[in-house]
Amino acid sequence: GAVVSQHPSRVICKSGTSVKIECRSLDFQATTMFWYRQFPKQSLMLMATSNEGSKATYEQGVEKDKFLINHASLTLSTLTVTSAHPEDSSFYICSARQGPTDTQYFGPGTRLTVL
Amino acid sequence: EDQVTQSPEALRLQEGESSSLNCSYTVSGLRGLFWYRQDPGKGPEFLFTLYSAGEEKEKERLKATLTKKESFLHITAPKPEDSATYLCAVSGSSNTGKLIFGQGTTLQVKP
Numbered sequence: 001g002a003v004v005s006q007h008p009s010r011v012i013c014k015s016g017t018s019v020k021i022e023c024r025s026l027d028f029q030a031t032t033m034f035w036y037r038q039f040p041k042q043s044l045m046l047m048a049t050s051n052e053g054s055k056a057t058y059e060q061g062v063e064k065d066k067f068l069i070n071h072a073s074l075t076l077s078t079l080t081v082t083s084a085h086p087e088d089s090s091f092y093i094c095s096a097r098q099g100p101t102d103t104q105y106f107g108p109g110t111r112l113t114v115l
Numbered sequence: 116e117d118q119v120t121q122s123p124e125a126l127r128l129q130e131g132e133s134s135s136l137n138c139s140y141t142v143s144g145l146r147g148l149f150w151y152r153q154d155p156g157k158g159p160e161f162l163f164t165l166y167s168a169g170e171e172k173e174k175e176r177l178k179a180t181l182t183k184k185e186s187f188l189h190i191t192a193p194k195p196e197d198s199a200t201y202l203c204a205v206s207g208s209s210n211t212g213k214l215i216f217g218q219g220t221t222l223q224v225k226p
Contacts, residue, residue: 002161004158006158032212034213034214042218043202043216043217043218043219044159044202044216046213046214049211049212049213091156093158093159095158097212101147101164102146102147102149102164102206102212102214103147103149103161103164104149104161104214105161106151106158106159106160106161107158108157108158109156109157109158111156
């Protein structure tokens with residue numbers, strides 16, 4: 001149980017285009033989902049917290065107009081990187097919280113490369 | 116400020132050589148301490164959640180323990196497939212469900 005999927009697993013795009021990443025909880029309902037970014041050989045950096053049916057809460061320093069988050073249902077959250085630039089290239093990972101505990105289950109990640 | 120420090124940063128073991136990874140933490144109102152395993156190019160895989168000092172949990176060759184200041188992940192007779200980065204995280208009463216991660220310990224087990 002507690003499986004989280006992400007799509008796509010890898011994406012390459014040109015500078016200036018937008019990219020959408022989907023995160024789904026497959027076997028449970030997640031009222032809260034989280035989006036992280038991870039640089040090589042570093043730990044996870046929380047970008048934003050997404051609650052179903054409400055606006056996402058962004059961490060300090062994360063541009064909300066650049067990283068659009070939508071949590072339209074209890075099993076789906078999306079992250080759209082708008083007008084992507086090479087510095088946005090990174091490994092993006094989502095997670096979902098199950099039930100009342102703080103345990104988060106992570107997706108497999110999406111490798112974004114902006115040319 | 117809530118904080119997590121993991122040591123060592125890297126650990127090399129021979130197959131069968133048991134050892135422990137340390138996670139020291141400071142947090143206001145511990146709600147949970149979490150251990151994850153992360154393989155290169157993949158998302159973290161959930162291992163354990165510990166809620167209170169004295170609690171212990173086991174899974175195969177792994178055993179996690181918790182005190183009021185730190186947690187240990189004990190690896191008994193490790194195998195090469197245990198090679199990965201192990202991440203520790205905490206959630207506290209002031210963080211509304213967010214996890215504060217340590218920098219991780221990268222474990223390499225040689226056959």
